Amino acid sequence: MANSEQEILAGLAEIVNEETGLPVESVEPAKSFTDDLDIDSLSMMTIVVNAEEKFGVRIPDDDVKNLTTVQDAVAYIAQAQG
Secondary structure: OOOOHHHHHHHHHHHHHHHHOOOHHHOOOOOEOOOOOOOOHHHHHHHHHHHHHHHOOOOOHHHHOOOOEHHHHHHHHHHHHO
């Protein structure tokens, strides 16, 4: 069963929190992973792997570079689940 975008956002926020220690509430849709949340490429790859496991989706490396904001990732996961 596919998750709603709100559920994906909450799950992604938990993953980011576990990886970076950032507060869950700071992971907002409009925020950029690199500019606003200061997530480096290594942490981003860990977040992607954890998101793939949590949501049962595959995010190819070529697509990861296009996921610049939290909303990009939420929308991608929602679409990939569909």
